[in-house]
Amino acid sequence: MQRKENIFFSALLIHLSFLFTGCVAADPKASANKIANASGLIRNNLQTTAFNFVSWQRITPPVNSLRVYIEGDGFAWKSRTQPSDNPTPRNPVALKLAASDSHANVLYLARPCQFLSAPLPANCQVNIWTADRFSPAVINAMNEALDLLVRRYPGVTLELVGYSGGGNIAALLAERRTDVRTLRTVAGNLDVAYVNTLHRVSAMPHALSAIDRAGNLRALAQVHFSGEEDATVPPAVARRFQQAVGGNCVRVVTLQGMAHGSDWASRWPQLLSEGVADCGAAALK
Secondary structure (H helix, E strand, O other), X not given: OHHHHHHHHHHHHHHHHHHHHXXXXXXXXXXHHHHHHHOOOEEEEEEOOOOEEEEEEEOOOOOOEEEEEEOOOOOOEOOOOOEOOOOOOOOOHHHHHHHOOOOOOEEEEOXXXXXXXXXXXXXXXXXXXXXXXXXXXXXXXXXXXXXXXHHHOOOOEEEEEEEOHHHHHXXXXXXXXXXXXXXXXXOXXXXXXXXXHHOOOOOOOOOOOHHXXXXXXXXXXXXXXXXXXXXOOXXXXXXXHHHHHOOOOEEEEEEOXXXXXXXXXXXXXHHHHOOOOOOOOOOOO
């Protein structure tokens, strides 16, 4: 009986991960390098206690404000019955967003084990990009990566941007940090339990979910973008999060014709120019 339940759980996770994958690149690492190089983003690894994070950055001193992009869940499964042996995203939407951003100081942060060459380090086990991708251990490691960055630029403030599952992580990091100035998400999975229920996927017992910490973000200027055609993380997710946050500091914007893996980068400069929520004062942009 236990074996049948495991097979069922795996199949459901596979279905959801295929939805999150988006367009497939023939060589995802080479494709990412091309995207980054074309926009002047330079690769830089960040070694934390638990993981070696891959990042790309474009820095123009002085660094008073740093816009940080956090990638989505990546490529979790390579067949309907077999987990992927490397979670590098085939469609790195957050990297494309970072590449389209003209801000003076931009940094892209991949998720654990993404963009690493085989063989992966021993700590890159399958659970890190599947069932435990929102676990406290992963969130702590990503927070440590941000700490390493902040130490290089004393007094810097962060503008966090997260795509898909990276939106959940961005919100969780914003909730625990004191140096985050704004929060933006694109197709953000801000309510993990709701999205799992929507897709009939079993619960992730170790997952942290942004909506459970939403009340602590009430005073943070933020905006959450959803695609009207997004069947993976539908607009209802952002609206639920907005309601949970409350107050006047959160905007929700739904874009017609956009699905989960659409070309968000082509719309991003305009969306950035619109700024975040007003919070009752001058809008932060």
